[in-house]
Amino acid sequence: MTKVSMNVNGKKVSRDVPDETLLSDFLREKLRLTGTHVGCDTSQCGACVVHVNGKAVKSCTTLAVSLEGAEVTTIEGLANGKELHPMQVAFNDNHGLQCGFCTPGMIMTSVDMVARYKAEGRKLTSDLIRQELEGNICRCTGYHNIVKSIEDASAKM
Amino acid sequence: MYPTKYHKPASISDAVALLAGNDEAMILGGGQTLLATMKQHLAAPSDLVDIRAIKGMSGISTSDTALTIGAATTHADVAASKEVKKLCPALADLASHIGDPAVRSQGTIGGSIANNDPAADYPAAMLALAATIVTNKREIAADDFFLGQFTTALEEDEIITAVKVNAATKAAYAKFAQPASLFAMVGVFVAKGAAGVRVAITGAGDDGVFRHAGLEAALTADWSDSAVNEVAISADGLMSDLHGSAEYRANLIRVMAKRAVAAT
Amino acid sequence: MTTGIGNPVKRKEDRRFTTGRGRYTDDVRNDNQAYAAFVRSPHAHARVKSIDTKAALAMEGVIDVLNGKQLTGDGIGNLICGWAISSKDGSPMNMGAWSALATEKVRYVGDAVAVVIAETQALARIAAEAVEVDYETLPVAASLTAAMAKGAPQIHDNAPGNLIYDWGLGDEAAADAGLKAAKHVTTLDLTNNRLSPNPMEPRSAVASYDAAEEHYTLYTTSQNPHVARLVLSAFYNVAPEHKLRVIAPDVGGGFGSKIYIYPEEITCLWASMKTNRSVKWTSDRSEAFLTDMHGRDHVTTAQMGFDENGKITGFKVDTIANLGAYMSLFSSSVPTYLYAPLMSGQYDIQNIYCNVRAVYTNTVPVDAYRGAGRPEAAYLVERMMETAARELNMDPAELRRRNFVQSFPHQTPVLMAYDAGDFPKLLDMAQKSADVAGFPARKAEAAKRGKLRGLGYSTFIEACGLAPSKAAGSLGAGVGLxxxxxxxxxxxxxxxxxxxxxxxxxxxxxxxxxxxxxxxxxxxxxxxxxxxxxxxxxxxxxxxxxxxxxxxxxxxxxxxxxxxxxxxxxxxxxxxxxxxxxxxxxxxxxxxxxxxxxxxxxxxxxxxxxxxxxxxxxxxxxxxxxxDPVNFSFPSGAFICEVEVDPDTGVTEIVQFVAADDFGTIINPMIVEGQVHGGVAQGIGQAMMEQVVYDDNGQLLTGSYMDYTMPRAADLPFYKVSHQVTPSPNNPLGVKGCGEAGAIGAPPAVINAITDAIGNNHLNMPATAHAVWQAIRAGKSAMAAE
Amino acid sequence: MELTGEYRIAAPRQQVWEALNDAEVLQACIPGCQELEKTSDTEMLAKVTLKIGPVKATFGGEVELVNIDAPKSYTIQGEGKGGIAGFAKGSADVVLAEDGDDTILTYNASAEVGGKLAQLGNRLIQSTARKLAAAFFDNFHERLNQSTPEDA
The missing domain is CATH 3.30.365.10 (Aldehyde oxidase/xanthine dehydrogenase, molybdopterin binding domain)
Incomplete structure (x- = not known):
């Protein structure tokens, strides 16, 4: 057991956990933030993506104990109180989700994607969005409306 | 996962001390391969020695003609580095296509090279660019470093600290991704520089990354995609699996070599 | 009113999903939560000689290790297939026994023999590895060929030659006569590839038992919790219905794979009673590949005859369906009543006969997957039409038009009475949307860039809205619909x-x-x-x-x-x-x-x-x-796929995908279009990427996303979706159903397009770059030989 | 999966044959072999650790010599259980032919892997099996003969 402290969605949290605890388990089981999902075990589906120190990370392939002092944002922490993040709004506006299981990871990846392109001053086209989504799998939507959602939010973020 | 003990040494000597005499301890870099393997219960290290916090392990420094990239530098940082883009844009481009954005923000160049997965991208770049692998003990030429799939010249408690890459006058990497994993099914890195023309191929070989003498000879004589057409590319020694026969991989080597050359 | 029928109302459920407040089964955690991990066979076919649980039981935190003999000893019944199909000779189907935990024999890799209940999930998994099972391995039949070979290993004693049934629909003599009278007969051999459904949420079950009330509660990833309760109660004897509550909370996709009752749910319920703990099991993806029911997996030979005007004179089909190691809940109906009655497609065909043999193999069971039987039928019929058009040197759209059903209701010779539609108009709409007229110019332009461009049609029909209970009952269904x-x-x-x-x-x-x-x-x-x-x-x-x-x-x-x-x-x-x-x-x-x-x-x-x-x-x-509907509903569609193939690598890009559908009345066009997008993506996945592969020993080789190709965003295009509305007269809203159309219609459109592009009709799904490259080479050498 | 090879060994056939039946020699030559204990003239218990990149699995099982036609040929076969990793089976038909003072060893081996390794690692299994088979005979060859293999 190791005591790990981090800042999750703006709140400081500390828990004693076995060293092998993955960040996804830490969030889901220790903090009961069950919006972060686990959809595969080979780090490919992206349902578990959260932000660690401002970068998109697959929480199923990250040890919680390695994140002492880190700033973590999960899907539960994306909205500003009752006001949804533009990406969350765009997914609703554009029907970018169906079963909702991949959605938290999709949105966290998308927010990171748009932020990175904005920071680098690059334009995000639909082709680039599709490439950037290589680490996120959705089985329901055929991606059409996910790409539309990200294009939409990108214009508003 | 099986229980393990996590360590985050602050120095190389602390890391070495943790590894010494413990066969079951493993070095943890970005963890994008190791943690995935541990989740499957196919690896059970007693101790994980996370070398990312060691001073000097991350970051990129340059001279006029060479890059030194710290072993714990992430793929995303290599891809975004102005220095890498300037001195060796092919390497930045390669890094920008490893895995996916979340993997790139965690995975490290040292981890990739030490693992020497037969479908990893970096080993092809190291070999083609005649890079030098710097460890806590010595400097190893790429030609002497990659010894077959998952096999390197690294000794038990030897830790990669950095790689040194010389700028090439021409270099490019063309990858054909395996459709499911998006790992390289065939990746061809072509480079022309002080070390001559070097062509390294990943993903395709039955025993990991290798250099292709025929392509190197042809491109030494004539650096053009048409020169590639004249080279015999044998399927012998190439991998055959669900995703592609050895013949298909041989074909892809030619096509990717042409595309890489054309991109320079 | 902007929220009523026909309006693209934004989804009410999205707020919880986009904010991480969805509640899926694995999110449920009860107070006295324990965790289950299954001990699974690494062998595809073996006798279970002994199970040694000592080491596992000795681990601190392990609550119990339970096996199949205990389960059957407690009176838990076998898993069953709920649709009885009889062979042509009148004999009932040969259903082999399937216990939730194997007692004597394991029949596929992943077949569970025991379950460990422990305080944590991690510990349960570690303890499951400590259970020592002694297997006597048996010869394996992992493919249809192996299972049907002379002297093949016998998977179930009561299914000689591994044959489950030999069933037929239609009039064989009439079909033969139709073929005999034909001016031209097209023959086609094809394979419908085996797929893994892969909803993004892995299956999960949380079972708890209230000893005072002798009452069970099961949270589970189910598409039909009510039927789950019925079957758990009536057939598996877990508890009487009033002592069993089944809850399917937010469920992260199903695509058919979450219709059935699985061994894990039964076992968790029973184990919760045995241990007096709440028992949770959540599959990981590796386990899902091994144990979620697969879909499709047919091989077919068919002949279609045409007269001098291109009118179909007869259609004869011989299909062999792989049902895996056991008969899952609906498995028998998929290659029979959900398949053969669709053989008439959108066409007026008077003489049809379809023979289907279903066979056991040492692989995970095969059951309904999005479309269930209808994609297999549409693929056959629409590949047939395209192939015939090529052989007859006719425009494939024109050949279809000559055979379209023109008036409704239309009774086919294979049970179905089509309700409503306008097939020519639908095809017009699709052709216009796809700018078919401009295709030759686009093809020429692509050729200049060294690319092979092709166009493929699929004008398909499906039977949805399962369906009149009386009719289903007369055909063998065990439940009303x-x-x-x-x-x-x-x-x-x-x-x-x-x-x-x-x-x-x-x-x-x-x-x-x-x-x-x-x-x-x-x-x-x-x-x-x-x-x-x-x-x-x-x-x-x-x-x-x-x-x-x-x-x-x-x-x-x-x-x-x-x-x-x-x-x-x-x-x-x-x-x-x-x-x-x-x-x-x-x-x-x-x-x-x-x-x-x-x-x-x-x-x-x-x-x-x-x-x-x-x-x-x-x-x-x-x-x-x-x-209770008086009939199925019959959505129809006209899909056109346009591709560009890189002959150097075989890489195929879908440059245009047009879906014109007739779903009857549309309640919410935004959601309907979303259903089409997702269905088409799965159809493209089947056509170009997805395939489950077992080796000869029955080992699953595509057991993770490293080897099973899931369609990703960059693999897929934007889809051009349009609709026409011919209301179904068989229900008050006039709706027909839209969930499966994409998956049914897309595969033949894609393969027709790729084969058109490369000029070689011999191409099986999935048409991976590798397969297409090989087909281009084979086509070239065939031409050289001519 | 079929794997074949041929070696020229500068030793008389009888000597090669004896080495092929010597548990100590076999243990030294089987890659990753940690234990090899003879339980009869033709049966042994073995513990072998397999490393493929980050994957490390230890297989315990039996090695058996069958189809013995001394000193010309036998089949060496083994089967081991590797816990969650699954199981591995391998066998090699080994034939010794006299060629003057030398012995020509040919082998024809096959391997089968089941369980998690097959499910997750299939891209690596064939090349690994080939590598392991070659390593065994390379080691054996080297032990009896310092010259390099003709065809490994």
Whole structure:
């Protein structure tokens, strides 16, 4: 057991956990933030993506104990109180989700994607969005409306 | 996962001390391969020695003609580095296509090279660019470093600290991704520089990354995609699996070599 | 009113999903939570000689290790297939015994032999590895060829030669005669590749047992919790129905794979009683690949005859279906009644015969996967039409037009009576949308860039809205296929609809609310949809076979009819008006031509205060209804796929995908289009990427996303989706169902396009770059040989 | 999966044969072999650790010599259980032919892997099996003969 402290969605949290605890388990089981999902075990589906120190990370392939002092944002922490993040709004506006299981990871990846392109001053086209989504799998939507959602939010973020 | 003990040494000597005499301890870099393997219960290290916090392990420094990239530098940082883009844009481009954005923000160049997965991208770049692998003990030429799939010249408690890459006058990497994993099914890195023309191929070989003498000879004589057409590319020694026969991989080597050359 | 039928109302359920507040089965954690891990066979076929649990039981935190003999000893019944199919000779299907935990023999890699219950999930998994099972390995039949070979290993004793049934539909003599009379006969051999459904949420079950009440509660990832309860109760003897509550909360996709009852749910329920703990099991993806039911997996040889005008004279089909190691819940119906009756496609074919043999193999069971039987039929018929057109040197669209059914209802020789449609118009719409006229120019332009461009059609039909109970019963179904609904108007006028349909991504909370909002002219926000809990909702049949709208919504409509009748009685009484003069609009019940009205909530309140109801009327405003359709519904579509192939690598890019569909009435076009997008993506996945591969020893080689190719965003295009509406006359809304069309129609369109591009018709799915490259080479050498 | 090879060994056939039947020699030559304990003239218990990149699995099982036609040929076969990793089976038909003072050893081996390794690692199994088979005979060859293999 190791005591790990981090800042999750703006709140400081500390828990004693076995060293092998993955960040996804830490969030889901220790903090009961069950919006972060686990959809595969080979780090490919992206349902578990959260932000660690401002970068998109697959929480199923990250040890919680390695994140002492880190700033973590999960899907539960994306909205500003009752006001949804533009990406969350765009997914609703554009029907970018169906079963909702991949959605938290999709949105966290998308927010990171748009932020990175904005920071680098690059334009995000639909082709680039599709490439950037290589680490996120959705089985329901055929991606059409996910790409539309990200294009939409990108214009508003 | 099986229980393990996590360590985050602050120095190389602390890391070495943790590894010494413990066969079951493993070095943890970005963890994008190791943690995935541990989740499957196919690896059970007693101790994980996370070398990312060691001073000097991350970051990129340059001279006029060479890059030194710290072993714990992430793929995303290599891809975004102005220095890498300037001195060796092919390497930045390669890094920008490893895995996916979340993997790139965690995975490290040292981890990739030490693992020497037969479908990893970096080993092809190291070999083609005649890079030098710097460890806590010595400097190893790429030609002497990659010894077959998952096999390197690294000794038990030897830790990669950095790689040194010389700028090439021409270099490019063309990858054909395996459709499911998006790992390289065939990746061809072509480079022309002080070390001559070097062509390294990943993903395709039955025993990991290798250099292709025929392509190197042809491109030494004539650096053009048409020169590639004249080279015999044998399927012998190439991998055959669900995703592609050895013949298909041989074909892809030619096509990717042409595309890489054309991109320079 | 912008929230009623036909409006793209934004989904009400999205807020919880986009904020991480969805509640899926694995999110449930009870107070006394323990965790299950299964001990699974690494062998595809073996006798279980002994199970040594000592080491596992000795681990601290391990609560119990349970095996199959204990399970059957407690009277837990075998898993069954619920649709009885008889062979041509009248003999019943040969269903082998399937225990939730194997007792004597394991028959596929992943077959469970024991379960460990422990304090944590990690520990349960570690302890499961410590259970020592001694297997005596047996010869393996992992493929149809191996299973049907002379002297093949016998997988179940009661299925000689591994044959489950040898079944036929249609008139064989007539089909033979039709072929004999033909001017041209096209023969085609094809394979329908085996797929893994891969909903993104892995299966999960959380079972708890209340010893005082002898009552069980099961949270599970199910598409039909009611049928799950019925089967768990009636066949597996877990508990009587009133002692078992099944809840399917938010479910992260199903695509058919979550229709069935799986061994894990049965085992968790039983284990919760044995250990007196809440028992949770959540599959990881590796386990899902091993144990989730697969889909498709047919090999077929077929002949179609044509007269001198290109009219079809006869169609004869011989199919062998791989059902895996056991017969899953609906598995028998998929290659029979969900397949052969679709052999007429959109065409007027008088002579059809379809023979189907179903075979056991040492692989995970195969059952319904999005489309279930209909994609296999559409693939065969539409590949056949395209191949015939090439052989006859005819425009493939023209050949189709010459054979289209022109009037409705249309009775085929294979059971089905098509309800409504306009196939020529649908094809026109698709051709226009795809700019087929401009294709030759695009092809020439692509050729200049060294690319091979091709165009492929698929004009397909499906049978949805499963379906008349009487007909299903006569064909062997073990359950009725109606649906139930309850509409509750609360005293304040808000409405709860309880439906036996189940949403696992389809957006029922929005679309079902829309039909209520439309009917009673109230805001969609004032309507909530309740589903997925057997304690709340009366018995229902669940969601599969595109049945939620045609059957589930129809039941809601019937219940609303009853509510409306009562509302009008109450209002007529209160307003002293005639019921015939009342209209419901603008949130009120109004007397036509006057300003007299009762606000909607006033009616609700009146019903419950019961101070002023007509004499003899019961208080309350809640009605239930069951809807049993008189027929299937028959959505039809015309898909056109255009591809560009890179001959150097075989890489195929879909440059255009047009889907013109006829779903009858559309409730929410945004959601319907979403269903088409997703279905087409899965169809493209089947056509170009996905395939389950077992080696000869029955080892699964595509057991993770490293080897099983899931379609990703960069693999897929934007889709051009359009609709025409010919309402189905067989349900009150005129809807036909839209959930499966994409997956049914897309594969033949894609393969027809690629084979057109490369000039070689011999290409199996999945048409990976590797396969296409090989087909180009084979085509070249075939041409060179000629 | 079929794997073949041929070696020229500068030793008489009888000597090669004896080495092929010597548990100590076999243990030294089987890659990753940690234990090899003879339980009869033709049967042994073995513990072998397999490393493929980050994957490390230890297999315990039996090695058996069958189809013995001394000193010309036998089949060496083994089967081991590797816990969650699954199981591995391998066999090699080994034939010794006299060529003057030398012995020509040919082998024809096959391997089968089941369980998690097959499910997750299939891209690596064939090349690994080939590598392991070659390593065994290379080691054996080297032990008896310092010259390089003709065809490994």
């Amino acid at each position: 109606w649906e139930s609904a309850e509409v509750r108007v609360n005293p304040v006028g808000s409405i709860e609809v309880l439906t036996g349909s189940h949403s696992h991504g389809q957006g029922h909370e929005t679309t079902f609310a829309q039909i209520v909002a439309e009917r009673f002219d109230i805001p969609v926000e004032n309507v909530s949809i309740v589903h997925g809990d057997t304690d709340k909702v009366q018995f229902g049949m669940g969601t599969y076979g595109s049945r939620s709208a045609p059957v589930g919504m129809s039941a809601v409509v019937k219940a609303m009819d009853k509510v409306e009748a009562k509302v009008k009685k109450i209002a007529a009484h209160a307003l002293e008006a005639s019921e015939d003069d009342l209209v419901i609009e603008g949130g009120a019940v109004k007397v036509k031509g006057t300003d007299k009205q009762m606000l909607w909530h006033e009616v609700g309140l009146a019903a419950y205060t019961a101070h002023n109801l007509p004499d003899g009327m019961e208080p309350g405003l809640k009605e239930t209804a069951f809807f």
